[in-house]
Amino acid sequence: MKVVSQMRQQGFTLLELLVVLGIIALLAGIVGPQVMKHMGASKSKAAKVQIEDLSAALDMYKLDVGKYPTSDQGLVALVEKPADSKRWNGPYLRKTRVPQDPWAEAYHYKSPGEHGNFDLYSYGADAKAGGEGEDQDINSWE
Numbered sequence: 001m002k003v004v005s006q007m008r009q010q011g012f013t014l015l016e017l018l019v020v021l022g023i024i025a026l027l028a029g030i031v032g033p034q035v036m037k038h039m040g041a042s043k044s045k046a047a048k049v050q051i052e053d054l055s056a057a058l059d060m061y062k063l064d065v066g067k068y069p070t071s072d073q074g075l076v077a078l079v080e081k082p083a084d085s086k087r088w089n090g091p092y093l094r095k096t097r098v099p100q101d102p103w104a105e106a107y108h109y110k111s112p113g114e115h116g117n118f119d120l121y122s123y124g125a126d127a128k129a130g131g132e133g134e135d136q137d138i139n140s141w142e
Contacts, residue, residue, distance in 0.1 A: 079098060107122055
């Protein structure tokens with residue numbers, strides 16, 4: 001008799017496993033949408049931080065060279081010396097490449113800008129101008 005009772009206590013029953021899986025599925029259904037909502041907001045915040053960092057690097061570039069990179073030179077001028085620049089003292093970014101926005105798109109740069117010395121912006125998740133929520137544009141002038 002002892003052998004039979006010991007064998008019963010070695011594992012979980014199918015019913016117990018189904019109850020645990022049901023609880024996990026219920027929690028995932030409740031928590032999952034909330035996590036996804038915050039993930040979109042965190043990408044927008046990350047883009048704002050990157051734009052601020054790139055703006056600071058552009059300001060350092062201007063201190064050394066005397067002007068901001070042209071739209072044609074673009075943000076690449078922060079990591080590679082432009083041919084016509086004599087006082088370039090870069091690279092102005094820690095990495096050897098200009099970062100992409102959190103949605104794997106290139107940041108848009110115009111100099112001179114319509115809103116200041118330069119305009120630096122990302123179109124957000126939808127990669128189109130305008131939008132709300134995660135699709136909203138993130139820029140350097142607001």
